[in-house]
Amino acid sequence: MAKTIIGIIGGSGIYDIDGLKDAEWQAVESPWGTPSDEILTGSLDGVEMAFLPRHGRGHVHSPTTVPYRANIDALKRIGVTDVISVSACGSFREEMAPGDFVVIDQFIDRTFGREKSFFGTGFVAHVSVAHPTCPRLSDACETAAKDAGINVHRGGTYLAMEGPQFSTLAESKVYRESWGCDVIGMTNMPEAKLAREAELCYASVAMVTDYDSWHPDHGEVDVSEIIKTLMGNADKGREMVRRLPALLGAQRPPCPHGCDRALEYAILTHPDARDPALVAKLDAVAARVLV
Template structure:
């Protein structure tokens, strides 16, 4: 991996991935910007490092500055790899979502606890493969240790925060049809978006804690009393909530400290491939930053 200013001098323990409308993180102190290249290509953009709430954070805009990367084109492996390479152990994902229930209103915040995958397999969703197989647990896709802490930070800042919800992740970039929206509601989905996956899967494989702050912007297209969602309305609501989201992140950083977690041991027992096969494999198909966790038998 190449970094334009020398990676040894840069580190962070908190990672922040900004979604639609959040292309920068105001309020950071001691700011520096770095460019990283990973084995999985370039991240969505330069990473911005700074201090907030006494913690060193690394920020990356998921869709790139100016929003030029579509959901299916987000380099999630590069983003997660870059954050881990900086020493990040905890990641907060911020994203816009539509509501699939009447009591999750536009302007509300949600700290989801579950995800349902409705993408189409077009997005690389694993660091493993091509000679090495790993099956990590994703029963609880969001870190059960960090979720209550993020919800508590949001409660300090925002009047309406929902402490759980199932995120339905669709492929996009189009919004849902009315039939799809009603189908997801009948399944008990709570919010809908396009970016939670494969981020959550990759963060687990990289042994990072991963939580989400979802900002409700609309009622998708199911609600008879509201207009169907469009990009303009999403952008308007997000613009009104960017400041609140950034205050939540600052509050979270000030109220928490890095701590050990079961997420940091997600690969324990997950590697199925015989270590002798790994040892003989040409090119050692082991993600570089995980090599110490899956060292082959020699």
């Protein structure tokens, strides 16, 4: 059994965790660049926690400029075993109303301006993201949200768009009616893909702020209304996070779904042909298979 270290990546409106014992902000250096911010570490109910504000304190990073690779690498580097993403989203479903949470199980990646892999020329690997989130972590998130009195939906497809603009009406209708998406956001990709490459269990909790632009009674996205809902969602998100340590426990068995062994058969490049510089950068992400 390994020690559990829960990593929370907080989205819009969530810039810290309440109640951490021995809380300390620490800078973590990464060969993939500078993370979005320092990482807040501490413990909650006897379980170690690490919190990283995705956009940085003060919200300085747009969805496109978030240093996704540096963020995931930094969390892995300090020993995080389980990553939970908390982020704002728009809804394509009447029943997924503003203020509700959705525990995501699928993604459609429509981003195009971001680096999406730790691997590349000189060290090639292909991981499976057929099931991009961890059911074990998702179970815990669903239970924690329900225990906090949040209206939560289990399962949903998240359309990841590049942004920073919101959708056109035509795009919103296509994503909802033709593609069958449930929510839309700008930050869970390539984050989920990178977490899988780093052999980290990953769960995504999307906090609904609006109905995007498809809804006939709501029209285009109103940023002032989003911000009001966002603040309420942030409080709910912190309540959910506070309940996670008791559910996940201080000791962690191997992931029953294989998230922590994603690189087992993924690497194709022969050891003699691997780029030493890239191997060196992968010292945290791929540590288990490089020994």
